[in-house]
Amino acid sequence: MMTDQQSSPVSAPADSAAARQRFDDFGLAPEILRALRDQGYEYPTPIQAQAIPVVLQGRDVMGAAQTGTGKTAGFSLPIIQRLMAHANNSASPARHPVRALILTPTRELADQVAENVKAYSRHTGLRATVVFGGVDIAPQVTALRSGVEIVIATPGRLLDHVAQKSINLSQTQILVMDEADRMLDMGFLPDLQRIINLLPRQRQNLMFSATFSPEIKKLAASFLSNPQTIEVARSNATSDNVTQILYEVKEDEKRDAIAFILRERGLKQVIVFTNTKIGASRLSVHLVKQGVKAAAIHGDKSQSERMTALEDFKRGAVEVLVATDVAARGLDISEMPCVINYDLPFNAEDYVHRIGRTGRAGAKGDAISLCGAQDDKALADIEKLTGRKIVRLQLAGFVPTSAPAFREREHRSEYRGDQRSENRHEQRGEGRSRGGYGAAREKVDPWFLRPYTPNTAPASARNEKSAAANNTAAPKPQKRAALLGGLRKTSVTG
DNA sequence: AAAAAAC
Structure with missing residues (x-):
């Protein structure tokens, strides 16, 4: 189920209505557009509008974007499109080699990204699965062996699967490093290096980071090739909202x-x-x-x-x-x-x-x-x-x-x-009136x-x-x- | 200083 706000709702502000792009404008497959309609999404967020064409071109991306900007759809929609366009390459020895790998720092985030990817790809025939630690590995092995094109993973459990040969990354054309700054903080650099060494040299790399530290720039310089930088909000800035x-x-x-x-x-x-x-x-x-x-x-x-x-x-x-x-x-x-x-x-x-x-x-x-x-x-x-x-x-x-x-x-x-505080006041059966903070937000209690x-x-x-x-x-x-x-x-x- | 992530 979708719980996030990856895309603008249909009732987007009308200010830029004249030039407003729609998901239909990117040349995405009808199956993807249908999934977006299922979710009620019509208009891309700024990062989606920037990222989708660039990823579709096959370019590497360094994305400076906080979560909640629609980052997940920004990379997963064009990835799904690219995998559909080059479906079931007969040169591939495996029937369903893993073709896109998405790495995240925490298990919850992996799970959430996987939910999104599954929702966006539901009409395409592509299959996605998530692997992370702390849970029984057997069902993950079964899922991987049954054949999936897209894997979302935390690094440790992924390497576990590599070690027991339940996953083959030799055909993986697209790598996403989500929350890359966090992964660095958590000491995942050696794991990342190990994973990247298992992938084909020729591949597309997408790296996303909420902050843009010197370490992140160094990582980008070593792993990405001629990346297009996508920056939505000023990095390290807090939302005006x-x-x-x-x-x-x-x-x-x-x-x-x-x-x-x-x-x-x-x-x-x-x-x-x-x-x-x-x-x-x-x-x-x-x-x-x-x-x-x-x-x-x-x-x-x-x-x-x-x-x-x-x-x-x-x-x-x-x-x-x-x-x-x-x-x-x-x-x-x-x-x-x-x-x-x-x-x-x-x-x-x-x-x-x-x-x-x-x-x-x-x-x-x-x-x-x-x-x-x-x-x-x-x-x-x-x-x-x-x-x-x-x-x-x-x-x-x-x-x-x-x-x-x-x-x-x-x-x-x-x-x-x-009104709201009155309601609360009544519910509480309280003798004296108490100010609510909701509707009176602008008149802040001194x-x-x-x-x-x-x-x-x-x-x-x-x-x-x-x-x-x-x-x-x-x-x-x-x-x-x-x-x-x-x-x-x-x-x-x- | 703390937290996170494979077993």
Whole structure:
């Protein structure tokens, strides 16, 4: 099933209607166009409009594109076309040699790309299968032996299949390296080298990367031949559709702050990223205890647990997916209005990838991050990479502030007229009106978006003790507990 | 510092 937004919907904006290209204009086979119609896709996204003709020509491509731009269809549609055009070459010894290989860094991404490729090729007779670790290898061997033209794989399990001779890559004409920057980060370079050595010299190479580091350029220089560069958004830039919000919250209050934000904003589809696997599990447990439909996904979970969590999240049974960076890249989940960073990531590039999970395909999104006083360097790195200044804000009741809790409630009651908050208010059976964040988005609550002024002590003196000493102005614990308690009560009834 | 990926 398609859950992504790989292509523009039919109701695309009308601004460029006169010159707007349609999928019909690329000379794609009727079988492919039919599959696109099945999905309701008519207009290509910018990266598809650029990539499809170039890939059809057989050229190598270096694509700088974030996920959600329609990258997967951008390469898979022309690949399918090319495989159809040169179908069943009689010179091939194997009846169904693997003719296109798509490599991804994570298992979930491989699975998702495979779903897309299968959907696009369903009327063509071409067959695709996915292979990745953590699951029984036998069904994969059976699928490969039955003959498939397109294989989507993570590198380790693919080499496993090579070792046990369940796959033959000697006829593979097209190689795609998706999320190439991630694969480098994860140390896949030796595996990539090994895999590439198994492929014919003469082949088409497509490399996609969300960021464009010197290492990526080096990889492109060594693996690609005379590539056409395709760049959609400025690389390393964050989407204009994403509003970035940063709250200063003490480490031991972050769990409550997350619960508070989830409830206050009425969030239903949100990923919360943590820096550690244990952190993801703990936060998930904490949220479940508070009545939040949460589940954790990280590399220490079994593959079946990972798949279940992701499926439950996609169908809405899980509303809050607490994830490590296993979910930071590539995952395309529709209608994600918000992404939350429990911690700022160690690596600034990971920040770009994490918040890229929202604001997809033209939709608006919020990226909310929690940070501590010690995150100055991480924040500076992020601002440098994204080229944007992110203001530290205070989260009502959670940061050193002179604001009494009652003032905060007064301010929120200004949004009494908001229909959505009225509805929520009724559902909660709550006595006092509480501002919703949805429709009143433009009139932002001043206590939620008030710039936080960190203490002015020199950074060297700002160790944990001095930070704690500066927190004397924080609201009394009882007051905050009352505030949270009120919210908790409402969630039980609601 | 962490995470991811083959067994």
